[in-house]
């Protein structure tokens with residue numbers, strides 16, 4: 001008996017200590033803008049990312065960035081993290097790796113941004129799309145890349161990169177725009193005539209044969225299971241909603257122009273109570289600008305713009321609380337519960353960029369975001 005007590009008195013403090021250490025390691029709330037430690041204590045390196053829910057688990061895919069950034073270039077690829085509670089994330093390693101072969105267009109030094117993953121019920125495969133720029137060419141190529149995997153965490157097999165919708169007109173492109181003859185060289189950039197010409201399809205015509213530009217992007221699956229690749233096209237002036245084939249690996253050629261000439265980037269969409277909502281940013285590179293909200297009853301319909309969804313100080317609203325949208329996350333098991341996910345970029349050290357997650361709140365039927373330095377899911 002004495003021995004047992006002696007043993008217990010030794011074991012108990014050890015158990016208590018490990019309990020305390022474990023509790024300290026866990027994240028209990030969202031702290032936007034702060035370092036967000038994964039289960040190994042390292043800041044989550046998944047930027048410009050998106051999340052899918054599969055088999056009772058959330059999977060977060062994002063840009064895996066160098067600790068000291070080499071400007072915009074990618075040296076690793078796409079990371080994947082998993083979580084059951086949205087607060088504590090396990091690093092699942094690289095889902096898609098750059099290819100260590102200088103003849104590959106996916107070799108280190110290319111640009112891999114804003115990766116998003118979908119699960120395809122018909123094929124049972126996971127499909128990853130990402131914005132892809134070629135090494136040494138800045139953001140000129142404006143390609144979208146696709147990779148596929150049998151396992152959610154990867155490894156994803158790179159298939160190809162392309163400019164979508166070559167040789168097809170957008171579904172909502174009037175006949176007279178197709179025939180217009182005004183050329184880029186005839187107009188002074190950013191003049192009023194140039195802006196009208198852009199709205200009336202200047203760049204759609206220019207890129208008709210080579211395929212439309214695809215930079216900032218997201219993926220969206222509609223209620224009927226059809227998936228769309230949504231991307232900044234036309235020199236980032238217009239968004240294109242491009243329908244994907246049933247296996248999600250290619251484009252059908254059905255696409256529409258959305259908010260032509262309005263310079264939207266960083267699209268993030270969700271559907272709730274009969275309406276589609278889209279968060280976007282303006283086009284100021286890594287610097288934050290005022291977020292924009294657009295609303296439509298139909299994905300292919302007219303989008304109205306109720307304005308800036310931020311409800312902070314004037315300064316905070318001008319910079320979306322120091323963030324740029326990347327995804328709107330639907331919280332499982334809770335009705336009408338969504339989280340705004342944004343990036344607070346640190347261009348000189350992209351790995352240190354902070355995650356700005358804020359609860360979506362509602363005002364007159366529209367989503368709005370407010371700043372909370374420390375919050376949890378009870379807020380939703």
Ligand code: GAL
Nearest residue numbers: 048113216265266284285286
């Ligand atoms: C932003 C874009 C980012 C990245 C950056 C590069 O506008 O949203 O994903 O491409 O420009 O400057």
